[in-house]
Amino acid sequence: MELFKAFMLTLASFFIVFVIISIFYLFTALSYGTLIIEYLLSQQILLALWVSISSSTIVMLISLLFGVPTAWLLANKDFKNKGLLETLIVDVPHSFPPGVIGTTYLFMFQTTSPIGTLLQNLGISLVNTFWAMILVKTFISAPFLIGILTMRFRSLRETELEVIAKSLGASEFKTFYTITLPLSKNAIVGGSARCWARALGEVAGTIVFAGAIIPGITQTMPAIIVFEAQTSLPASLTLALILATISITILILFKILSERNQ
Amino acid sequence: MVTVKLKEIGKNFGEVKIINGVNWEILKGELMVLVGPSGCGKTTLLKIILGVLDPDNGEIYFNQKLMNKVSISERNVGFVPQNFGLFPHLNVNENIGYGLKMRNIPKNKIEMLTNKFIGMLKLEGLGLRATNQLSWGQRQRVALARALAIEPSLLLLDEPLSAVDWASRKEITDEINRMQKRLRITTIYVTHDINEAFEIGDRIAVMHDGKIEQCDRAECLIKTPKSNFIAAYLKNRRVGK
Ligand SMILES: Nc1ncnc2c1ncn2[C@@H]1O[C@H](COP(=O)(O)OP(=O)(O)OP(=O)(O)O)[C@@H](O)[C@H]1O
Numbered sequence: 001m002e003l004f005k006a007f008m009l010t011l012a013s014f015f016i017v018f019v020i021i022s023i024f025y026l027f028t029a030l031s032y033g034t035l036i037i038e039y040l041l042s043q044q045i046l047l048a049l050w051v052s053i054s055s056s057t058i059v060m061l062i063s064l065l066f067g068v069p070t071a072w073l074l075a076n077k078d079f080k081n082k083g084l085l086e087t088l089i090v091d092v093p094h095s096f097p098p099g100v101i102g103t104t105y106l107f108m109f110q111t112t113s114p115i116g117t118l119l120q121n122l123g124i125s126l127v128n129t130f131w132a133m134i135l136v137k138t139f140i141s142a143p144f145l146i147g148i149l150t151m152r153f154r155s156l157r158e159t160e161l162e163v164i165a166k167s168l169g170a171s172e173f174k175t176f177y178t179i180t181l182p183l184s185k186n187a188i189v190g191g192s193a194r195c196w197a198r199a200l201g202e203v204a205g206t207i208v209f210a211g212a213i214i215p216g217i218t219q220t221m222p223a224i225i226v227f228e229a230q231t232s233l234p235a236s237l238t239l240a241l242i243l244a245t246i247s248i249t250i251l252i253l254f255k256i257l258s259e260r261n262q
Numbered sequence: 263m264v265t266v267k268l269k270e271i272g273k274n275f276g277e278v279k280i281i282n283g284v285n286w287e288i289l290k291g292e293l294m295v296l297v298g299p300s301g302c303g304k305t306t307l308l309k310i311i312l313g314v315l316d317p318d319n320g321e322i323y324f325n326q327k328l329m330n331k332v333s334i335s336e337r338n339v340g341f342v343p344q345n346f347g348l349f350p351h352l353n354v355n356e357n358i359g360y361g362l363k364m365r366n367i368p369k370n371k372i373e374m375l376t377n378k379f380i381g382m383l384k385l386e387g388l389g390l391r392a393t394n395q396l397s398w399g400q401r402q403r404v405a406l407a408r409a410l411a412i413e414p415s416l417l418l419l420d421e422p423l424s425a426v427d428w429a430s431r432k433e434i435t436d437e438i439n440r441m442q443k444r445l446r447i448t449t450i451y452v453t454h455d456i457n458e459a460f461e462i463g464d465r466i467a468v469m470h471d472g473k474i475e476q477c478d479r480a481e482c483l484i485k486t487p488k489s490n491f492i493a494a495y496l497k498n499r500r501v502g503k
């Protein structure tokens with residue numbers, strides 16, 4: 001028993017230290033103090049921050065809109081090949097390098113493809129736009145929310161609380177609204193946070209499909225950081241520091257929100 | 263209050279026949295005990311009557327009405343599951359009043375009815391408690407109150423004593439008996455404990471291998487068991503209470 005405890009604690013401690021050092025080593029870049037001020041006053045950087053945060057938030061909202069029903073379906077309805085479908089929807093996107101999905105969309109929406117032609121006839125062009133970025137980011141990020149929600153809805157189904165609610169006269173909608181949702185608050189907040197964070201960090205898909213070079217529209221912070229890393233380490237590090245500070249702050253806010261909801 | 267009639271109910275899980283042609287009638291206002299060894303299909307049968315599970319074949323009648331296609335929320339069946347199934351995010355009052363709220367009954371009436379059941383089940387002073395701050399016996403009574411509050415036409419109790427310590431058992435069986443006699447709600451009480459069955463039931467249905475093997479008054483079961491299984495099963499009974 002003692003040996004077991006020591007074993008578990010040692011490995012856990014190693015890992016925790018590894019992650020914490022990885023995150024906080026970035027903060028030694030604080031030595032480039034003057035650069036930070038300069039960047040925080042730069043219009044390009046402020047725009048990139050705005051694009052990053054607003055696009056991630058939109059991706060999160062879209063993921064909630066479609067992800068809650070998808071998770072509900074996967075957890076509560078039984079049909080043939082559900083396991084396969086779930087793997088496709090939840091797991092496979094995790095394994096796709098974002099650059100690959102960016103390339104796929106480029107191919108799917110080019111003007112010679114059927115979908116591209118259709119959109120062109122409707123006067124819509126997606127490539128290199130804000131919404132192109134939203135599309136890639138949603139594909140990459142929504143599965144984080146859907147995976148967590150599906151697990152939660154499924155364990156809720158096992159408790160049969162929803163069945164009891166229905167036996168007491170609740171309709172499907174009222175059961176969802178008065179039982180499923182309130183008992184899934186933590187999963188919803190936690191899943192949204194992960195979805196949001198993934199969307200914020202996504203960069204390769206955005207670069208491939210949306211270009212990521214138009215300030216205020218497709219140029220995100222991670223894209224600038226990746227470009228800068230090739231020429232100037234101090235610049236790249238300083239920008240990374242700014243982005244990390246903002247995202248850590250927002251993730252902590254999510255955490256506080258989910259704990260307050262308990 | 264209804265007469266429940268099951269005709270040739272059958273249910274498979276995959277290839278396995280779990281319920282195998284159940285014919286059964288529970289009379290208006292009767293306290294029927296369903297007893298049988300663990301795994302024989304009692305909970306499954308209860309869920310078919312409740313409407314969570316669709317039977318593969320057979321018919322369910324409440325009075326003369328065919329219920330197979332009636333949804334669970336419209337069957338008006340009170341259900342107390344093996345683990346009570348209290349809503350953890352609602353307090354005692356809100357749990358008891360849940361079904362009334364779903365029926366869009368006005369707030370003051372819900373409050374009145376909730377208080378009535380709080381009194382009836384001796385839960386005074388606990389209305390604002392979270393359900394995880396209750397003893398097992400109290401949880402049991404909240405679950406019962408919640409099921410009774412909707413004035414169910416049928417009450418299903420799945421092993422209501424399974425989570426209750428031995429000392430509180432007598433108290434709770436008495437409580438259920440008293441409540442049932444007072445409200446005269448048709449009730450099915452599931453247990454795998456033959457002694458409990460004999461203590462509480464008007465009639466006792468013995469289930470075995472997915473079938474109701476015999477359904478009779480206690481003394482008839484003892485005098486004229488219909489099969490060797492029943493005769494052997496009754497031998498497990500503690501003699502002389
Ligand atoms: N969802 C399911 N899928 C497959 N088999 C199931 C399922 N639910 C129950 N069973 C099987 O059906 C049989 C009857 O189960 P049921 O829960 O109805 O038994 P029970 O009589 O209520 O037992 P207990 O007294 O232990 O509660 C068991 O063998 C069980 O393994």
Ligand SMILES: [Mg+2]
Pocket residue numbers: 304305306344420
């Ligand atoms: Mg059971």
